[in-house]
Amino acid sequence: MRARTLRQLLGLMRPFAGWVALSVALGSATVVSAMGLLGTSAHLIAAAALQPSVAELQVAIVGVRFFGITRGVFRYLERLVSHGVNLRLLAALRTRLYRSLEPLAPAGLGQVQSGDLLSRAVGDIETLENFFVRGLAPVLTAAVVTLGAAVFVGRYDASLGSVLVIGLALSGVGVPWLARRLQAAAGRQVVDARADYRTSWVETLQGLGDLLAFGRGADRLELLTAAQARLEAHQRRLAEGNARMNAVNLMINQFTLWAVLAAALPLMAAGRLDGIGLAVLSLVTLASFEAVLPLGTAAQQLESSLRAGERVFALEQVPPVVPDPAQPTAPALGADLSLRGLSFRYPDSAEWALREVSLELPLGRCIAVVGASGSGKTSLLRLLLRLWDAPPGQIFWNGSEFHAYRAEDVRRLFSVVTQDTYLFSASVRQNLLLARPGASEAELLEAVRQARLEPWLAGLPEGLDTWIGEHGRQMSGGERQRLAVCRAILRDAPVWLLDEPTAHLDVENERALIETVMERTQGKSLVWVTHRLTGLEHIDEILVLDGGRLAERGTAAALEAAGGLYARTAAVQRASFPTEEGTFSDGEPS
Numbered sequence: 001m002r003a004r005t006l007r008q009l010l011g012l013m014r015p016f017a018g019w020v021a022l023s024v025a026l027g028s029a030t031v032v033s034a035m036g037l038l039g040t041s042a043h044l045i046a047a048a049a050l051q052p053s054v055a056e057l058q059v060a061i062v063g064v065r066f067f068g069i070t071r072g073v074f075r076y077l078e079r080l081v082s083h084g085v086n087l088r089l090l091a092a093l094r095t096r097l098y099r100s101l102e103p104l105a106p107a108g109l110g111q112v113q114s115g116d117l118l119s120r121a122v123g124d125i126e127t128l129e130n131f132f133v134r135g136l137a138p139v140l141t142a143a144v145v146t147l148g149a150a151v152f153v154g155r156y157d158a159s160l161g162s163v164l165v166i167g168l169a170l171s172g173v174g175v176p177w178l179a180r181r182l183q184a185a186a187g188r189q190v191v192d193a194r195a196d197y198r199t200s201w202v203e204t205l206q207g208l209g210d211l212l213a214f215g216r217g218a219d220r221l222e223l224l225t226a227a228q229a230r231l232e233a234h235q236r237r238l239a240e241g242n243a244r245m246n247a248v249n250l251m252i253n254q255f256t257l258w259a260v261l262a263a264a265l266p267l268m269a270a271g272r273l274d275g276i277g278l279a280v281l282s283l284v285t286l287a288s289f290e291a292v293l294p295l296g297t298a299a300q301q302l303e304s305s306l307r308a309g310e311r312v313f314a315l316e317q318v319p320p321v322v323p324d325p326a327q328p329t330a331p332a333l334g335a336d337l338s339l340r341g342l343s344f345r346y347p348d349s350a351e352w353a354l355r356e357v358s359l360e361l362p363l364g365r366c367i368a369v370v371g372a373s374g375s376g377k378t379s380l381l382r383l384l385l386r387l388w389d390a391p392p393g394q395i396f397w398n399g400s401e402f403h404a405y406r407a408e409d410v411r412r413l414f415s416v417v418t419q420d421t422y423l424f425s426a427s428v429r430q431n432l433l434l435a436r437p438g439a440s441e442a443e444l445l446e447a448v449r450q451a452r453l454e455p456w457l458a459g460l461p462e463g464l465d466t467w468i469g470e471h472g473r474q475m476s477g478g479e480r481q482r483l484a485v486c487r488a489i490l491r492d493a494p495v496w497l498l499d500e501p502t503a504h505l506d507v508e509n510e511r512a513l514i515e516t517v518m519e520r521t522q523g524k525s526l527v528w529v530t531h532r533l534t535g536l537e538h539i540d541e542i543l544v545l546d547g548g549r550l551a552e553r554g555t556a557a558a559l560e561a562a563g564g565l566y567a568r569t570a571a572v573q574r575a576s577f578p579t580e581e582g583t584f585s586d587g588e589p590s
């Protein structure tokens with residue numbers, strides 16, 4: 001699993017492998033410059049102690065200047081390139097996450113909490129920010145530097161090279177290995193605890209109104225505090241572990257220096273190494289540890305990154321609820337929709353949401369779907385929109401089976417107005433362009449006129465460019481729904497699907513909105529899902545659903561006359577809402 005996640009992350013970096021290599025080269029050059037700086041400084045100080053002529057010190061002086069400058073320049077360039085690599089990696093990750101989310105929305109996303117999704121999209125990707133700069137790059141740089149340092153020191157004697165390699169390996173491999181063993185769990189726990197914490201926050205914010213209304217604010221605060229305490233505890237454990245690893249690393253660094261000095265003494269005795277060489281050797285040894293010191297943290301960063309990567313890539317494993325055909329065809333021209341014995345059950349549900357529903361909807365026909373709560377009305381619309389997938393051979397568009405088309409193409413056949421229109425925190429224009437991205441100013445204004453939103457628009461300070469606030473909070477319910485109708489008009493699809501668009505409106509607004517919709521759907525097909533049995537007189541056919549089955553069908557007058565479920569429900573509604581008896585008897589609300 002971990003190896004696969006690593007392969008996936010490395011795969012994402014393949015398109016900019018050249019930059020990765022450059023970043024590692026620059027990182028190595030920085031450490032080599034640090035070693036060069038200390039080495040030449042040691043040479044200069046040790047040689048100067050013998051009071052030679054200045055000419056003899058010239059090379060060392062130039063060396064000190066050179067390495068002093070290159071160290072800074074290489075470090076700057078390395079940061080520049082490595083962060084560039086990082087940003088490219090993050091962009092690739094975000095694109096990949098979005099690509100895995102899109103086919104799941106909205107049905108498949110029901111399996112993932114929205115807070116958890118946010119955590120994957122923000123928190124986990126943030127964690128992955130460290131994958132290259134603090135995880136992978138230090139490992140690669142350390143490998144290159146260890147090799148270089150071993151060759152340099154080994155030039156004096158193989159034993160010195162071996163001692164240094166052992167010290168570097170202990171610090172660079174042994175300590176991270178130990179860190180991984182001791183802290184792997186802590187790294188994972190931090191990622192999971194952070195995800196939990198964010199999920200709790202998102203849920204709290206989403207349900208704040210209800211929590212306060214039920215007086216559960218204090219409980220919620222306790223829950224959040226507990227989640228925060230858990231996160232802090234894991235972070236503290238991780239930080240303590242880090243501090244211990246740093247201390248061990250410093251000790252190894254010093255012991256290695258002692259070991260190198262001890263190994264150098266016989267060489268001095270044999271006259272193969274002079275005092276200046278010893279000074280250079282000591283400081284180069286110390287400086288070479290700059291490459292391996294970050295490896296403890298790197299191991300931990302890799303651990304957290306791999307965990308975060310696993311969570312991000314896990315979404316790709318969730319199978320799409322509505323798979324597209326391998327060889328899709330474009331929906332045929334015309335607009336004849338038919339359902340033949342449509343039966344549907346949600347996964348993991350024993351009950352049928354719809355059972356043996358058949359209907360014909362040639363272009364221009366209007367049908368209403370009515371029924372009690374849970375009778376399957378919304379499910380029917382979801383299947384038409386391919387938000388869920390109906391079994392094959394049950395929904396046809398101009399005689400062709402729905403499964404032959406891509407879900408995206410199917411959705412283009414419909415203009416939809418639901419009861420909870422989602423408005424983005426953007427301008428009126430941006431919210432409208434969602435329905436037809438290329439719409440001109442004139443088209444937008446015409447749709448606004450047709451949706452009878454002109455007076456409202458005229459009152460806005462910046463017209464179409466006025467910001468409508470988060471979720472359109474600066475609009476009334478009626479205005480929001482009219483904006484939804486406006487979008488549907490812009491969409492200009494042959495079939496309109498209405499899912500109780502007036503559910504949250506008062507009677508007056510309800511009638512006015514329905515009137516507008518009826519006007520705009522002249523010559524188009526309409527499927528209107530509604531609870532209320534008023535205003536259905538001009539509908540061609542009413543389908544009455546009961547427990548997913550078609551209990552009755554016919555015109556309003558026929559159903560009233562039949563005295564069945566429809567007539568009984570209509571009578572109850574008339575008795576409950578006597579002021580709403582009005583109907584669209586002649587196209588006008590009475």
Ligand SMILES: Nc1ncnc2c1ncn2[C@@H]1O[C@H](COP(=O)(O)OP(=O)(O)OP(=O)(O)O)[C@@H](O)[C@H]1O
Pocket residue numbers: 110346347349351352353371372373374375376377378379380531
């Ligand atoms: N995502 C889902 N997973 C499982 N079962 C579901 C899901 N959505 C709806 N159902 C079930 O399917 C049945 C039909 O639901 P549907 O939402 O279609 O009814 P409805 O007539 O639109 O109800 P309402 O008028 O309250 O919106 C119900 O029993 C409901 O519990």
